[in-house]
Amino acid sequence: MVVDIDTAGAVLASCPGGQALDVPANSLPALVDWTLCEPKRAGSDKDADPLAGHPAALLRQAVAQGKRDLAGVCDVQNGPWWSGRALGPPWSLIRHEDQTGGPAAWPDGIRRQPPPIGPKWRHSPVARESWPFAGASCREGRPVTSGVLDVQEIDLSAVREQVDAVLEDFLEDKARAALGRSHPPEVADTLRDFLAAGGKRIRALLCVVGWHAAGGSEDRAAVLKVAASLELFVAFALIHDDIMDDSATRRGRPAVHRALRTRLGSSSRAERLGAGGALLVGNLALIWAQELLHSAELSVQRRRAVHGLYDAMLEEVMYGQYLDVMGTGPDDDIDAALRIVRYKTATATVERPLQLGAAVAGADDTTLDLCTALGLPLGEAFQLRDDLLDVFGSTDGACTPGLGxxxxxxxxxxxxxxxxxxxxxxxxxLRRLVGRADLDEHGAAEVRAILEQTGARHRTERMITSRYEQVMRVLDASPLPPTASRALRGLAVTATQYTS
Structure with missing residues (x-):
């Protein structure tokens, strides 16, 4: 048995003889792969579920049931498996190794060669100093010899910093060129300030993860430019969206058209000119996004694939925005609302960024289809969460309820x-209150109460959960590299949890 564990700050481990594992709190890894192997005892039912009673299987069951405190969930005494104890957050993948130590049939049907195993306890040998949980031991004092697969993780924080560096260099060059040509330098400064105001860079991160998923391993320079281009495209889309909605703020700051309006003073023309100026800033963001995209050095075949996907993304977002602005029909049509979500958000937020990164690495159609299978449900869940956050805020108070x-x-x-x-x-x-420009907090509280009473909030939460679980099922069955799979699991949480 090989257990591939995706953890978030803790380790599930076990020791011979039913002894639970003590792991020093300061040595818990962020993400760990390790192997835990023992065949079923003689006389066990060969037709029984090979995972039944295994600590990792019990953990997974507990997580599916919504349990949060997992300590002791998978304590197993005198069972066919060694005792295991949950010391922290859960794991997801379980895969099989046959009794001979040969290639294993995984849940997705693909046979892979397992890591080398020792003759006694059937563990992968590993040097003590390379353990991510150095110092762990069984409570009866014996050292733990569980093997650890040393897999390089995708450092998403570093990716974010690299994307920001590409954007900063690009916009600095644009500001310098504007000065040399007597163009207004504040346009580049406005975009730099807009991008610096926040944002998770989730599209850029997904682009780089898609590159890894398709086997990207060479220089990241090309994929980082494509990823940074996506952030300029997002700036264009959000600036224009704020104009159409006349939003007052974006990421805690005045929306670009409002900021430009204020700069123009109290003139009767300020509102129209501020909107016009913001429209042009957004247009330049789109033009520069395309310029940055074209600067990525790719082969002819890969460039054609990347540009085709990018053009498709642009078209889909425009259609989605049009449906949002001009949408007609019943206001209680859930399918119509989901169609707007799919075109305006799901494709451009997750599916296309994943595909673009994969295409930079030369992905085949199967990998691009997998990006769609992951991207559409995750993108929909992302927007559904965003809608809930705007109305109800977050439970931790990081995001306050809004009126927008x-x-x-x-x-x-x-x-x-x-x-x-x-x-x-x-x-x-609802129809009397929603859509009023002068809606106050008292009226908003009434709307929220109705959305609670009708079960709309709960139904939306269930839709998010079902889509998140769909993404997990796709990842469970996918042949993606472990590093890409783990990164996608983490980003799925980032995209769907209650955070600002």
Missing amino acids: DLREGKRTVLLAAGLRAATPAQQHR
């Missing part, structure tokens, strides 16, 4: 679900 979507009358799945399940009296109140 409610004042705008945004056609969200949350609102459609509320209208669909509401009584006639509740429907009347």
